[in-house]
Amino acid sequence: MRLRTRLTAWYAGVFLIAGVALIALNYWLLAEWMPMDGAVAARALPTDPYGSYATIEAAQLPADTVVVTGEQLKASTMSTVLWQSIIALLVAAVIAVWLGWVVAGRVLAPLHSITTTAHRLEATRLDQRIELDGPPDELKELADTFDGMLDRLASSFDSQKRFVANASHELRTPLAVQRTLIEVALGAPDASDEIRRLGAHLLDTNERSEKLIDGLLLLARSDRGLATRELVWLDETIEDEVQSCASLAASKEVTFDVSVRPYLVEGDPVLLAQLIGNLLRNAVLYNKPGGTVSVRLGRELVVSNTGPTVPAEAVPGLFEPFRRLRDRVGTAGSGLGLSIVQSVARAHQGSVKARPNGGGGLVVQVNLPETGVRQPS
Template identity: 80%
Template structure:
């Protein structure tokens, strides 16, 4: 039950208890009242009723009374009055209770409005959008204090996230320079005609290690950039990005003996073309690298982008961990991947207000579905 409903129920319950107590008090006070005579004659004159106290009459001439006249004792009068007061009070209490419920609902809504603002702001927040604030106006009460505390917490979180992202970006940039120098030195050493076979084998291993490090740093840069959100946007045809990335991965697929099956339609997205290319490229390279010789990769772009590959069986419980940085299945550690592929895909999708989900493919492999908001613009046919 929602808080507003509970508050309304409390308001109505308290009102009913007070109303019942008031009716009971009136009924109890009325019980001590007695008519001024031992009996009265109740008569009617057309539509007007009249009562005649018997203590004012020495004798009562029945013949002078109308045919519908009733002679009542004091006790009967008292019971009739108390009964009338009771049911009329009950009707008034029911009507007032309905009004109390409605007023309680309205008042509870006004009281809880700041909480709704806090909840709405919290729903809009995520790691890439910490610029939302409540900025509640009103008297300095408990709700205003709660909203201000929430805003202060968001300020601290935003500062912490920005500092972390800047550190990752700066560290990645700084690491690229020594790696480039190392690669140059290794290539120069290998180009020496006097280099021995052992030196060449060691140089090839070092070049491979250097390349892995460069890919890791490039991945970190992309991850840091997408986590900061999009600073600029433009219209991008996602189907063209898919075709370009399929062509870029053709050599890798040929080396791994993996075939592509592509089916797309025109799909326009408002976003960053470089990051979108990284998203699609990471999906395709993962699908090829974590495949098996003679396997296949299916790419379908319709309501969403779906990439399906064959390969080793992926346990369902291991799928969520694949979206965490540097997390890979145990049997995937021998590949050339850095463990950032799906992390980058998820980060880029979130930066475009999209989502990513994955599930094991029947018979082995993985199915990854990326949902990106499609714009309403269409290319003229």
């Protein structure tokens, strides 16, 4: 039961208890005020201006006069008062429930603002604040505390992202120097076969490190959000990335099955190309010889492959940085592919989800907000 409903029920319950107590008190006072036990009453006639009354014998009244006893009059009066009080209480209870619902809604309105703000928050969007106006009560104190916590979280996240970006950027220079030195050593005419084998291994290790650094830089960039936006045809980007992955697919004996339609989004073209490229390269690298990569762009982008079986419980962990399946360890990937895809999608107010493909492989669905503009014919 929602809090507003519980508060309304409490208001109505307290009102009903107070109303029943008031009716009981009035009923008791009325019973004490009407002591008519055993009296015979007819018509009360004032005999003097001071309000004294005379009693007329029943035999002296006309034949059509209704004569009631005091007990009957008292019982009739008490019954009428009781039923009218109950009806009035029920009507007032309905009004009290409505007023309780309205008052509870106004009291809980600041909590709804806090909840709505919390739902809008993400690691990449910590700029939302409640900024509650009103008297300095408990709810205002709660909202201000929540805003202060968000300020501290935003500062912490920004510091972390800046550190990752700066560290990744600083590591690129020594890696580039190392690659140059290795290439120069391998190009020396007196280099032995052992040195050449060692140099080739070092170059491969250096290339993996550079890819990892580039992935971290891209992840840090997408986590900071989009600085600028422009219109991007997603279908054209897909076709370009498919061509870029053609040689990799040929070396792995993997074929592409592509079906796209015009799809216009607003965002960063470099990040969107990286999103699609990561999906395609992952689908090729973690495939089997003779397998296929299916690319469908309809209401959303769906990329699936025919690789090894992926356990359903392992799918959520694939979106975490450096998380890979056990049978994928040692491949050319760095474990950042799906993390970058998810980060770029969130930066474009989109979403990503994945599920195992029947018969082996993985199906990744990317939902990006499409603009209302259509490609001219």
